[in-house]
Amino acid sequence: MPTFNDPLADAADASEALRGLAHASRTFDNPADTYAVFGDVISGVRSLRQVLDQLADAHLTHRERAHDDSGNHAAGAESALTSADELHQAGTLLDQVHDRLDAAFGHSGKIAWHPEPALEGAPLSEPAARRWVSVVFLQGEDADGVLDLIDRDGTDAAIEHLKRFDYGDETTSAAMENGYVYEEPPAGPLDRVVADGDYILTSNGAMGHVSLLRALPVPPDPPLAGSSATHRREATRTSPVADRDWFAGPAGGTASVGRELSL
Structure with a gap:
């Protein structure tokens, strides 16, 4: 919850909320939901514009206290002025972002999303049933090393490295407990x-x-027949796993353990 008076706490909450939104919005089962998300994003951009201006003002207001690492006040004050100028320019560019989002929001509001067409007939055969468990998810600085590894040595090397996060049944149990099990591997269009x-x-x-x-x-x-067999089959069926955001950091799950590893 926002404090409205502690910029450190509110900035951390905003960063975490945007991180969650970035991952939750990778898929939309109902495209009509994008309109509501659109509106909240535009509101967030307006607030971000205000934050940039206030950060710039703080640098200007307190520039008399600015020094570099060597204690040079002139150098520190110059850096404060430069930082404030860059923040103001970023705010100006953000105005353009807001205008583009507002235009896209207007066009999105004109769309009448129809239900997904139902498939006619039953499939000829069912593929082998399997699910996918999240072994590890890394983002930001935690992911930089692996992304560099992909660029340098390829995806095979990255997969071999990330397999070190997989502790077999322990990883599976943690994923089942926290809801990080999926019918299809979640992936965005990019x-x-x-x-x-x-x-x-x-x-x-x-x-x-x-x-x-x-x-x-x-x-x-099991291939059992009859009502009693059906009852037993339903009793032994695996319980469905809650459909939760796999990108949120698992509580005590595989990602928190794996992030202690290094390349």
Whole structure:
């Protein structure tokens, strides 16, 4: 919850909220939901514009206290002025971002999204049932080393490195407990997706994140007949896993353990 008086706490909350939105918005089951998200994003841009101006003002107001690492006041004051100028320019550019978003918002509001057409007939055969568990998700500085590894040595090397985060049944149990199990590997339209056996690597250098998922076979129901057999089959069926955001940092899950590793 915002404090409205503690910029450190509110900045941390805003950063975490935007991080969550960046990952949650990778897929929209109902495209009509984009309109509401659009409105909140535009509101956020307006607030960000105000934040940039206030950061610039703080640099100007307190420039008499500015020194460099050597204690040189003149150099520190010059850096404060330069920083304030760059912040003001960033705010000006953000005005253009707001105008573009507002125009896109208007066009989006003219769209009447129709329901997804139903498939006619049943599929001829069902693919082998399996799910995907999140082995690890890294973002920002945590992902930089792996993204550099991809650029330098390729995706195979990155997959081998990220496999070190996989602790087998322990990883699977943590993913099941925290809801990081998916029918399909989650990936955005701009993500790079590479499959290697039972593993799938997704990466996005522009967004600064990388993840590894592992296939989890779903055991078939036993071929029992009759109502009592049906009852027993339903009783032994795996409980569905809650559909939660796999990008949020798992509580005590695989990502928190794996981030202690280094290249």
